[in-house]
Amino acid sequence: MAVPKRKKSRARTRTRRARWKAPRPELVDAQVDGRSIRVPRRLVKALQRGLITG
Structure with a gap:
């Protein structure tokens, strides 16, 4: 290991x-x-399904 x-x-x-x-x-x-809510692209589906609140 470097020291x-x-x-x-x-x-x-x-x-x-x-x-x-x-x-x-x-x-x-x-x-x-x-x-209209601005969210990260990876959370759009969860927001639309009601898994998270915006």
Whole structure:
């Protein structure tokens, strides 16, 4: 296992970690009870079936 020879500064570590972000989900319009709601594409079916509330 690799072991660092020197201590990394906090700024260096936090800068590296800050770049790994989850991508923002693409929102689409879904019609539920006559209302238009913007939700992630993967939740549209669940919203229309009433499994989740919007």
